[in-house]
Amino acid sequence: MVAKILDGKSLAQKIQTKLQNQISEKVAQGKRAPGLAVLMVGDNPASAVYVRNKEKSCQKVGMESFSRHFSADATQEELEEAIAQLNQDERVDGILVQLPLPSHLDSVGLLLKILPEKDADGLHPYNLGKLVRQEKGLRSCTPAGVMEILKEYNIDIAGKKAVVVGRSILVGKPIALMLLEENATVTIAHSRTANLAEVTKDADILVAAVGKPEMITADMVKPGAVVIDVGINRIETSEGKGKLVGDVDYQAIKDIASYITPVPGGVGPMTVAMLLQNTYLSYLVSTEKVQS
CATH class of the missing domain: 3.40.50.10860 (Leucine Dehydrogenase, chain A, domain 1)
Structure with missing residues (x-):
């Protein structure tokens, strides 16, 4: 098995093109x-x-x-x-x-x-509270980008076991809530988790968001799992050159997973796309208020 690449870069371009058309339409209306x-x-x-x-x-x-x-x-x-x-x-x-x-x-x-209505990053406690309550609102950009990738590739979430490695307020906690909202059974793992490899190997959907280069190794991934790599880490190669890698050992895991996000070109571009989308959503609310 060779994993299908979840191309966040092309999806981000698609979202930006849609936004460009929507914005030009609004501007044309004066x-x-x-x-x-x-x-x-x-x-x-x-x-x-x-x-x-x-x-x-x-x-x-x-x-x-x-x-x-x-x-x-x-x-x-x-x-x-x-x-x-x-x-x-x-x-x-x-x-x-x-x-x-x-x-x-x-x-x-x-x-x-x-x-809160101008919180483009979706991290204000008011907006995080809306996420907890499963109400519409501005969503944290990186987790929202992950969910858009899963949606774009028609990856079924309901009923699946999802494991999120990392518990930050930026990614770990909000992505866990978003997966829960889509009816996944969610486990959050972290630095104190005992037998981490056993926990991650149980995941149908594995999200790595810890900020440690290639921490997730092949023995930690269930065959056929969907692997989402949120990490962006700069390391130095043996030639002394800088290189970007994720939290996942991509080369080892791409032959085990069914789907995988690359680094770069996976989740990263989606973060910016969601930032623009959040800004546009705030704009729609603002302009509706002005009209009314």
């Missing part, structure tokens, strides 16, 4: 374009790449970008003031604080300052 604001602090090279990609994606679909770059010594008060201004700016539908932040800043405190 409405403003949606707006996304990304706040970046410092000069983290990886963050700079992510922000540039988000800005390019905004431009591609016809969204306005209101990115703001702060120096590494920016204060909590400066950022809170910037968020307050963006909350009041009617051109801005989505706000995102690019992580990681310098250690002197409180990322949770900043998240709480964003209006």
Whole structure:
């Protein structure tokens, strides 16, 4: 068996093309374009790449970008003031604080300052509460992207055993709730889980979201399982070159799984697509309020 590739890159392009058409239609009707604001602090090279990609994606679909770059010594008060201004700016539908932040800043405190209806990342407690209650709302981008991939490839979730390795509020917990919402039987595994390989080998759907390069090995995967790799880790090859790998040993597992996401080109592009989709959904609500 050779696993079928779950191509997140092509799906993300499909979603962005749909958004581009929807936005151009709204603009043709005389409405403003949606707006996304990304706040970046410092000069983290990886963050700079992510922000540039988000800005390019905004431009591609016809969204306005209101990115703001702060120096590494920016204060909590400066950022809170910037968020307050963006909350009041009617051109801005989505706000995102690019992580990681310098250690002197409180990322949770900043998240709480964003209006829930402008929470493009879907991580505000109000939006996470809606997820717990299975109510419509803005969903955390990376887990939402995973669910879109499963849907695109018609992978049956109901009644299946799903194991999520990782319990972060960014990915692990929300993806577990989303899988539960689709009637999977869900187990969350983590660093304290006893006999981890036994737990993961029981999974029909295995989601790896731990941030450890190639931690999930072939002996941890049930033959025919669907393997979703959320990890993006930069390692150095024996030639001294940088290389991106996931949390899954892709080469070993691609001959065991029925479906697998590659790294790069799997879940990563979907995160940005869901960010744009969340912003567009907020825009629709905002423009409906203005009309009414």
